[in-house]
Amino acid sequence: MHTLWQLEIAALKGIITTLYMETRMSNDLNKNDVQKLILSLLKPDPRKAKSAAELVKLIDVSRLHKFSKKDQKQEDDVLEKQAQRRVLRILDDMIDKLIYGVEELPTKPRTFYLKNQTDYSSLLQILYGLNSNIVMHLPAEERSEIELLDSRQMPNSVALWQQKIYVGRSGFCHRAEADPEIIRVIYKAVESEQFVEFDYQTSTGKRSTLEAFPWGILLKGDSCYLVANPHDSGKPWPVTYALHRVKNPKFTNRLTENAPGRPQDKNHFQQFCKERQLDLFANEDDAEIQLQLRFINGKGRSLHETVLAADQQIVPINSKEFRLKATVKNCFELHRFILGYGADVEVESPLRLRELIAEKLKAAATIY
Structure with missing residues (x-):
């Protein structure tokens, strides 16, 4: 169905003229014609909603008075009121049927607008x-x-x-705020594919100034990251930079055509993120492992739905324990995930990961 409300006013007048030409032989407008006229004159924006009286004026009362059962020589204001009632009845009928998406605006009685169906x-x-x-x-x-x-x-x-969707925190911490101007420059650099220079401080406090070619933006929970390849890295892949740690970004004059470190094609960024599992902060040295965990105390039940990998297998041991097997990246995010379960999970294999988790837990126990 053609969305008449998208047409310009001039085009709407053209529709009215066409409808008039189509009906002038009978010198009358039927209900379907009036519906088309009303739909064409309604607006999708509630702030621009029109009342029945406004619609009658736009349609032209002289074309609606044919609906009157009384003498056509009545005063114009009487005919106008009758035409308004006719338009209201048509609008009410359209609302009842819920087929055109016409709604009554609650803040302004008897005022209507066209609800966008999409x-x-x-x-x-x-x-x-x-x-x-x-x-x-x-x-x-x-x-x-x-x-x-x-x-x-x-x-x-x-x-x-x-107003209808609330996005909560992905964890206990509030998300880090990035300066709006920094966001504007970084997003513009990504969009225009220009080298950008900025100051950066890592999570360990190391500061540096670097120039990089932006590949794209990584969204992870509440956090936002710039994925960019430093100009002098000598590597074909990019690095992730937390946007809230970026300071003083500015464009540089370095030519981007044939510049080293650019994505191979328009789909390379998406492919790289997926294959490298960039959202897990995995690096090129993180190998895939055959993970085996034993969950106890009834914990880890959500992993039946939020799987670790496509080949994940869960085998019940008893009513409060189960064993999980999956092929995963041996990366920082995996270590943090396991440590988050504390005493409710045991790493059964691989042995090196089991030893690493044990060392971290022993170090934590020593602190306490």
Whole structure:
């Protein structure tokens, strides 16, 4: 169905003229014609909603007075009121049927606007654009339709959904705040594919100034990271930089064409993040291992749904224990995950990981 509300005012007038030409032989407008006129004149923005009286003026009362059962020589104001009642009845009927998406604006009695039918789909489109994994949270019909959405159909209703969706913290800590101006420069550098120079302080306090080519943005929970390749790294892969630790970013004049350290093609960044498991902060030296854990005290039940790997296997031992096997990266994130379970998990294999976790737990016990 063509979305008439997207047309410009001039085009709307053209529609009215066309409808008039189509109906002038009968010198009358039927209900379907009036519905089309109303839909074309309604706006998707509630702030620009129109009342029945406004619609009557836009449609032209002289074309609606044919609905009057009384003498057509009545005063114009009487005919206008009758036309308004006719429009209200049509709007009420459209609302009852819920087929055109016309809604009554609650803050202004008897004022109507055209509800955009793709509000929810457009929000999903935005989320899908950020992360294709959002598909797993969609109903079957949306899964097949979301890739067909046209960005030109995106409504100005994101603010509405911002009032309906709450994004909580991914952990106990509040997220680190990045300066809006820093965000603007970094995002512009990513978008325009320009080298950017900035000051950076690592989590251990080491400070440096570097120039890098930005590959993209990594979102991990509440945190945001710049993925960029330092100009003088001599390596083909990038590094992650927490955006809240970036200071004084600025563009440089270094040419980007054929510059070393750039992604191989437009899909390389996504492929790199997925294959390297960059969201786990894994590096090139982190090997895949055959992990075997024993969970006790009834812990770890959520791992039935939030799996560690595609080949994960869970074998019950008794009512409060189970054994988990999975092929995973032996990386920082895995160590932190295991340590987070404390005394409720035992690393059974590989042996080197078991020894590493034992050393960390012994060191922690020594402190206490």
